[in-house]
Amino acid sequence: MTIRIATWNVNSVKARLPNLLAWLGEAAPDVVLLQEIKCTDDSFPRMEIEAAGYRAETHGQKTYNGVAILSRRPLAVRRRGLPGDDDDPQARYIEADIQGDGGRPVRVASLYLPNGNPAPGEKYDYKLAWMDRLIGHAATLLAQETALVLGGDYNVCPTDADVYDPKGWQADALCRPESRARFRHLLHLGYTEAFRALHPDRERAYTFWDYQAGAWPRDLGLRIDHLLLSPQAADRLRACDIDKGPRGAEKASDHTPIWVELDD
DNA sequence: ATGGTAGAAGGTCTA
Numbered sequence: 001m002t003i004r005i006a007t008w009n010v011n012s013v014k015a016r017l018p019n020l021l022a023w024l025g026e027a028a029p030d031v032v033l034l035q036e037i038k039c040t041d042d043s044f045p046r047m048e049i050e051a052a053g054y055r056a057e058t059h060g061q062k063t064y065n066g067v068a069i070l071s072r073r074p075l076a077v078r079r080r081g082l083p084g085d086d087d088d089p090q091a092r093y094i095e096a097d098i099q100g101d102g103g104r105p106v107r108v109a110s111l112y113l114p115n116g117n118p119a120p121g122e123k124y125d126y127k128l129a130w131m132d133r134l135i136g137h138a139a140t141l142l143a144q145e146t147a148l149v150l151g152g153d154y155n156v157c158p159t160d161a162d163v164y165d166p167k168g169w170q171a172d173a174l175c176r177p178e179s180r181a182r183f184r185h186l187l188h189l190g191y192t193e194a195f196r197a198l199h200p201d202r203e204r205a206y207t208f209w210d211y212q213a214g215a216w217p218r219d220l221g222l223r224i225d226h227l228l229l230s231p232q233a234a235d236r237l238r239a240c241d242i243d244k245g246p247r248g249a250e251k252a253s254d255h256t257p258i259w260v261e262l263d264d
Numbered sequence: 265a266t267g268g269t270a271g272a273a274g275g276t277c278t279a
Contacts, residue, residue, distance in 0.1 A: 011279085012271055211269035
């Protein structure tokens, strides 16, 4: 048996509720990591999602950001918010233990890394500082030797192969060397980036296409949504892929889901 | 050179 864990930046869970429910019904993932829910915890569409068979834990915020974890299995939240700055008001991190429920337990986190544009500037500084906090917390988690999936919208294109126009994007916060160096730092701690581990040479593998300028029909995309696995999770990795279906739907998010399958 | 799109909020910001 396997457990399937997906991540999807839905760009407003309320605006995307029909798309999300349809996709839960088709794809039937066991766990879904959501980003940019853009609502508070008490306005999250909990009843509809529970009716679809999922428990939901949220770390919401009005208007911007907000993350959530949906799970068919029981789950226990470990933390809301990334440690390292108690004054940070932005809701970009939630972490939970998914119960084994007959299989093996797995720890997951849903993260929404700051975009960081314009760069250079204050927003870019916040992005890099947030990445430094993530590196610190990811190292702490690694020492606990659990099967762990750090998934979400990293707002980083790891290499030029993950960008439709590398030259045009080289000065953007998603592609700048400081962002990429910190992403590599995460990997050097001991994490495995699931998609490239299984598809090292696949081209034009994107998870995001801008709403503007016909980016989707022209396939002008970026790969910025990632699933990072601790060694104990990487040992269980069986499959990973991008599900482009939802990006082609009516009223689509500008991101599409990416998922991993782990031995259960 | 600009605007092109989308979402939430609300008379603009974020992406």
